[in-house]
Amino acid sequence: MTAPRLRAVIIILLAALCCTLPAAAAQQPEGGEKAESQRLGFYSYSDTETGRLNLALLPGHRFMLVVQHTDGGATGLEGWSHIEGERLFLSSGTLDLDGVFEGPVLHLDYQGAVYPLYSEAAAAAAQGEGGGEKPGVTGAAPGALPITLWYWLAATIPLAVLIFLLVGLHWSPASASAASLASAAVIALTLYEMPLHTMAVATGEAVWDAIFIMYIVWPALALYSVIKEAGAFDRIEASLQSLVDSRLLLILGVAWGFSAFIQGIVGEGVPLAITIPLMLQLRVKPIYAVLLPLIGRTWGNVFGAMGEGWLLIERAIVLPEPVMTALYSGILLWIPDLIAGLSIALIYGGWKALRRGVWAILAISTAHSGVQLVLAPFYPQVAGFAGAAAGLGVVFLLARYGPYAEQDQDCPDRIFSKKNSQAAQEREDGGNDESNSEKEVKLWAAFAPYAGLCVLSITVLMIPPIRDFLSQWALGPAFPAVSTPLGIERPAEPSYGAFQVLTHPGTLILAVTLITCVLYQQLGYFDHRSGLRIGRRAIDESLPATTPFVALVLAAKVMELSGMLLVLALGIAAVTSPAAYSFAAPWIAALGAFATDSTSGSLVIFTPVQATAAQALGVPLSVIIAGHAAGAATGNALAALDILIGLLVIGKPQLLGRVLKYTALWSLAALTVVGTGSFLLYWIVT
Amino acid sequence: MMNEQTLHLSAAVLMLVSFVLIVWGLGTAEWMWMTGLGCAVLAHLCALWVNWAPGKDDEDDGAAKEKASSEGEAASA
Numbered sequence: 001m002t003a004p005r006l007r008a009v010i011i012i013l014l015a016a017l018c019c020t021l022p023a024a025a026a027q028q029p030e031g032g033e034k035a036e037s038q039r040l041g042f043y044s045y046s047d048t049e050t051g052r053l054n055l056a057l058l059p060g061h062r063f064m065l066v067v068q069h070t071d072g073g074a075t076g077l078e079g080w081s082h083i084e085g086e087r088l089f090l091s092s093g094t095l096d097l098d099g100v101f102e103g104p105v106l107h108l109d110y111q112g113a114v115y116p117l118y119s120e121a122a123a124a125a126a127q128g129e130g131g132g133e134k135p136g137v138t139g140a141a142p143g144a145l146p147i148t149l150w151y152w153l154a155a156t157i158p159l160a161v162l163i164f165l166l167v168g169l170h171w172s173p174a175s176a177s178a179a180s181l182a183s184a185a186v187i188a189l190t191l192y193e194m195p196l197h198t199m200a201v202a203t204g205e206a207v208w209d210a211i212f213i214m215y216i217v218w219p220a221l222a223l224y225s226v227i228k229e230a231g232a233f234d235r236i237e238a239s240l241q242s243l244v245d246s247r248l249l250l251i252l253g254v255a256w257g258f259s260a261f262i263q264g265i266v267g268e269g270v271p272l273a274i275t276i277p278l279m280l281q282l283r284v285k286p287i288y289a290v291l292l293p294l295i296g297r298t299w300g301n302v303f304g305a306m307g308e309g310w311l312l313i314e315r316a317i318v319l320p321e322p323v324m325t326a327l328y329s330g331i332l333l334w335i336p337d338l339i340a341g342l343s344i345a346l347i348y349g350g351w352k353a354l355r356r357g358v359w360a361i362l363a364i365s366t367a368h369s370g371v372q373l374v375l376a377p378f379y380p381q382v383a384g385f386a387g388a389a390a391g392l393g394v395v396f397l398l399a400r401y402g403p404y405a406e407q408d409q410d411c412p413d414r415i416f417s418k419k420n421s422q423a424a425q426e427r428e429d430g431g432n433d434e435s436n437s438e439k440e441v442k443l444w445a446a447f448a449p450y451a452g453l454c455v456l457s458i459t460v461l462m463i464p465p466i467r468d469f470l471s472q473w474a475l476g477p478a479f480p481a482v483s484t485p486l487g488i489e490r491p492a493e494p495s496y497g498a499f500q501v502l503t504h505p506g507t508l509i510l511a512v513t514l515i516t517c518v519l520y521q522q523l524g525y526f527d528h529r530s531g532l533r534i535g536r537r538a539i540d541e542s543l544p545a546t547t548p549f550v551a552l553v554l555a556a557k558v559m560e561l562s563g564m565l566l567v568l569a570l571g572i573a574a575v576t577s578p579a580a581y582s583f584a585a586p587w588i589a590a591l592g593a594f595a596t597d598s599t600s601g602s603l604v605i606f607t608p609v610q611a612t613a614a615q616a617l618g619v620p621l622s623v624i625i626a627g628h629a630a631g632a633a634t635g636n637a638l639a640a641l642d643i644l645i646g647l648l649v650i651g652k653p654q655l656l657g658r659v660l661k662y663t664a665l666w667s668l669a670a671l672t673v674v675g676t677g678s679f680l681l682y683w684i685v686t
Numbered sequence: 687m688m689n690e691q692t693l694h695l696s697a698a699v700l701m702l703v704s705f706v707l708i709v710w711g712l713g714t715a716e717w718m719w720m721t722g723l724g725c726a727v728l729a730h731l732c733a734l735w736v737n738w739a740p741g742k743d744d745e746d747d748g749a750a751k752e753k754a755s756s757e758g759e760a761a762s763a
Binding site for chain 2: 175181196197199201203204208210478479540543544546547550
């Protein structure tokens, strides 16, 4: 299909969206009470073979659980359970909440409505009619989400549209994200019966999220421009190359080691925004400058950024075996770490470079994931950072001692820009006089912004008293509770995505940028006119990306609040056996990371789903959650939003489709191995 | 005819307006968040229009292809 025709398809989709809005408005429930009575704050999945009932409670709801003891007569046990991101497992005999309750759970009282959860007659009927059936996932409550092939296929459309237009047709991010959003909105409003009110909440939340993504992009762009304007990048490049003679080790150190080190401190696209300009300065072609750090930092997505990912898992569900789960997660996260190192060497110089770099890769990977594995069960907040720091230490040791202390015998130029390589060679040959004619940037001053950012981030984010003190100033808009007729419910958000003014990564980069400006001005590398020019450039280059950012975030929000994401995950869970599910869990997590553009999004939304499915299928929860964590981290390489942040900093947003194509291939390969690892863990544990 | 930068700015402003109307209107007036939703649709149409300028995507694509070919030359060299 030609591009104009596909553009016509977008017009039709948008027109359909406009036509759907009044229709959806007409579908708004007339009586509030009726809609209220159909809202459910839980999903239940029954296993017809065992009669076991699994219940996933959505975060932020209050439930009354009525439990009757069978061993002590009909005494009953009744009480409020305040659920904050936790999940309860219910079976016909046991309510598994820290082993407190015993006996059948008769019903659940939610917002005044009583939902029967267990009855002997129903259980007997289930045993008689479906006792021999394969355990499945079924909606067991009014308004439950339909897990059918039709709904599942419809839920894949927005993601397929995005991939197809970006990778297949090389559309610009703006056009492709708009098309993906339009398709998500049409499907949500029609098939998934998403009310307009919920759509409005999704839009408000998406714009709020996008504002703070831009708040990271602007300062990162400005910092890059300040360092470039002052000529400090040349100094950084020269000193890095004198410090690390082997170019392969240097690329591994920056793309794999340094990006993961930044990821260990702070996430949200910052590692890419900081590392990609460095890669570019090392004469790496833009597409590889983005690709290599993107895959290099994936392993740190769970225990990095102060263990943010792990904390999200712990907040989403009650982990029965937290130590073992963290341990398994550490083991499975080793896989994307090792594959990232091997892939970077392979991309750098093919099999020859891989053979040369394999010992360095094994050593760095052992430091990365070995330290993370040891620390993760006991100190999850610092495990990623410590692993990344150990990895950087190994890079410097290898640069000083052993075979990597010497220059590579051959320097493949596959990932390097030819034009830039020639310029670098000319500078090395005879350009010294020319560079000396300008005021040379001192070594400490060249590295000051990066060192300053690391020190400031560690101080602000990793020292609890300082972090707690600075985190108290937070600001976030309130959004009401939302629901859909299909049973999706999200509680009210009194302060959505609270912007912590003083600890936000954007503020840290902005502070470092301003300090760098003053420092460079004092040292004479930079004048105030340059500052104005840089500010103008930051606005000019980032403004066109505003709407694609909003479109990508909004498409993810629409998919989340309409229930499309849940259908995607539950659909896969419904058709797999326990063993197959252990393989599929990382794929589901990666799908979540791709759809929500972040590891965190996948962990927040899909962790309860994965846990419920694991319980229903009888797969050890620790294995599935570990596979989920590793899959979400690996799938982050597919997060279009993160890639766009990196590309925007270097002014190449049009490369999004091409980068996505490579990361998709890498993710498919890595997820296959992670899935196999998860399956082996399941096999060993069971 | 407005230039590209103005259209991008308009889209960004419309987004902000939609955000204000939605946040304000969700708790108070239905017309307000409905208008906000309309502003968001307009903002996306606006951004799409900019990227829809004849040959815009093709230019980007062409630039990417040109880059790819130069990269290919570099690799073969």
